[in-house]
Amino acid sequence: MADEKKLKQAQAAFQALCEMLEEEDWHYEKDAENFVITCGAQGDDLPMKIRIEVDPERQLIILLSQMPFTIPEERRTALAVAVSAANNGMIDGSFDYDYLSGDIVFRMTSSFRGSLIGKDIFEYMLLCSCYTIDKYNDKFLIVAKKDMSDEEILSFID
Numbered sequence: 001m002a003d004e005k006k007l008k009q010a011q012a013a014f015q016a017l018c019e020m021l022e023e024e025d026w027h028y029e030k031d032a033e034n035f036v037i038t039c040g041a042q043g044d045d046l047p048m049k050i051r052i053e054v055d056p057e058r059q060l061i062i063l064l065s066q067m068p069f070t071i072p073e074e075r076r077t078a079l080a081v082a083v084s085a086a087n088n089g090m091i092d093g094s095f096d097y098d099y100l101s102g103d104i105v106f107r108m109t110s111s112f113r114g115s116l117i118g119k120d121i122f123e124y125m126l127l128c129s130c131y132t133i134d135k136y137n138d139k140f141l142i143v144a145k146k147d148m149s150d151e152e153i154l155s156f157i158d
Contacts, residue, residue: 006056006057006059007056009056009059009112009117010035010054010055010056010059010112011035012116012117013035013054013061013112013117014032014035014054016117016118016119016122017037017052017054017061017119017122018030018037019119020119020122020123020126021037021039021122023119024123026039026126027039034053035053035054035055035056036051036052036053036054037050037051037052037053038050038051038052039052041130043130043133043134043137043138044134044138045134045137045138046067046068046134046137046138046141047068048065048068048130048133048134048137049065049066049068050063050064050065050126050129050130051063051064051065052064052122052125052126054112059111059112059113059114060109060110060111060112061109061110061111061112061117061121061122061125062107062108062109063093063106063107063108063109063125063126063129064105064106064107065105065106065129065133066103066104066105066106067103067104067105067106067137067140067141068137069140069141069144070101070102070103071102071103071104071140071144072102072144073102075143075144075145076099076102078143078144078148078150078153079097079102079104079140079143079144080097080099081150081153081154082139082140082143082153082156082157083095083097083104083140085153085154085157085158086136086139086140086157090132092108092128092132093106093107093108093128093129093132094106094107094108095107095136095140104140106129106132106133108125108128108129110125136157139156139157142156143156143157
């Protein structure tokens, strides 16, 4: 369990997260006891479900967003190519791909160890994540449905 100092830092970070969401007029659900926020956004094409957790023990902010589809078994190798290509040039965050289940999750983390966390970091994480997810989620879905060579996938993802 987190010690008192870590717990206070987590509470302050969670409060800043909630304040930012309220100022930006986001609709969200919160689990204050576990420092978890769930919300969503509608991109240009697919909806995005977002979970943000403030982890007191590890002193991390963890944003996760699972793609709203599962990759069929016969297209999983093609998606490994697509996810690798998307992650290759990414500055912040990454797509985690479970080849065995066919699930893709976007993940972005930030440490608040020894730091005062303001609303700006949460706004950055949320907006950067939504932009990145929206940029790639429909591309991943197309690759999952369409027969493409590795070269075509690489060209399509870039």
